[in-house]
Amino acid sequence: MKEQDIDEFFQLLDDAYDLIGSGTGKVISAGAKAMFFQSLIEYPLPVVRTALSAHCMDKERGRFTPKPADIIQKIEEAAARDSRPGPEEAWAIALTGRDEAVTVVWTQEIAEAFNSCRPVLAAGDDIGARVAFREVYNRLVATARAQRRPVSWKPSLGTDPHQRATALKQAVKAGLLPAPAVAGLLPPPAGAPANDATAVEQLRKIKALVADFQRTAEEKREKLAEARRTADTEFKRRTNQSVQQYQADMHTIDRMEKDWIQQAGDIEQ
Numbered sequence: 001m002k003e004q005d006i007d008e009f010f011q012l013l014d015d016a017y018d019l020i021g022s023g024t025g026k027v028i029s030a031g032a033k034a035m036f037f038q039s040l041i042e043y044p045l046p047v048v049r050t051a052l053s054a055h056c057m058d059k060e061r062g063r064f065t066p067k068p069a070d071i072i073q074k075i076e077e078a079a080a081r082d083s084r085p086g087p088e089e090a091w092a093i094a095l096t097g098r099d100e101a102v103t104v105v106w107t108q109e110i111a112e113a114f115n116s117c118r119p120v121l122a123a124g125d126d127i128g129a130r131v132a133f134r135e136v137y138n139r140l141v142a143t144a145r146a147q148r149r150p151v152s153w154k155p156s157l158g159t160d161p162h163q164r165a166t167a168l169k170q171a172v173k174a175g176l177l178p179a180p181a182v183a184g185l186l187p188p189p190a191g192a193p194a195n196d197a198t199a200v201e202q203l204r205k206i207k208a209l210v211a212d213f214q215r216t217a218e219e220k221r222e223k224l225a226e227a228r229r230t231a232d233t234e235f236k237r238r239t240n241q242s243v244q245q246y247q248a249d250m251h252t253i254d255r256m257e258k259d260w261i262q263q264a265g266d267i268e269q
Helices: 003-020 032-037 043-058 068-079 087-098 107-123 126-145 161-173 179-183 196-268
Strands: 102-108 153-156
Touching: 003 043, 003 196, 032 068, 032 161, 032 196, 043 068, 068 102, 087 102, 087 107, 087 126, 102 161, 107 126, 107 153, 107 196, 161 179
Parallel strands: none
Antiparallel strands: 102 153
């Protein structure tokens, strides 16, 4: 969240406490709201808003006023439902990539994890390769979810044109790949003139373009992630200063109110 989100976030908390604590007199203090904000500062406001609503609708936890841990739990539960395959399913998908003739549609994390374990697999150690794959895959998925990156499916094209067409069409039907992006990867219609040498060269060029695109995209993601980390560090520093100043101002106001009440009492006496 950003500095400009503080007022809206505070209003969300007030609304949640009004809803859950209705009739009980439960309220949340300014200091508690500031601590709440700091605890969730790394998450975007829309994500926090959704998680707070999910807490309020929870049949069990929704009976109690929310704590930062409740909201973080809801955010993590939502991230776990991002349609990324589990490690065992991912390993099964990755294994189809052993055959160069086979076209496989997999996620960025599956592709990277499988590339990391290829040497072990090539040495004939299937069990060791599976263990290595799972460790790398779980780490990559955890990082992607922490950075709130959506799942990204991509094709790894095999040399068999018929199997390639089947795999790509199934991916489109399942909603994993957009139809326009797949159209150029499909073999020519039946009856169209074919040239094996030309087809192989075109496939090589397509693979090179896809690989170059993926490499460029990964470099851009890394640069963007580094820029975000730098910006987040600076933002957290400035936000902490703002929150501390807010708390100090509230403390000053409380003290002034107490002094005024004391003075009013002295005058009445």
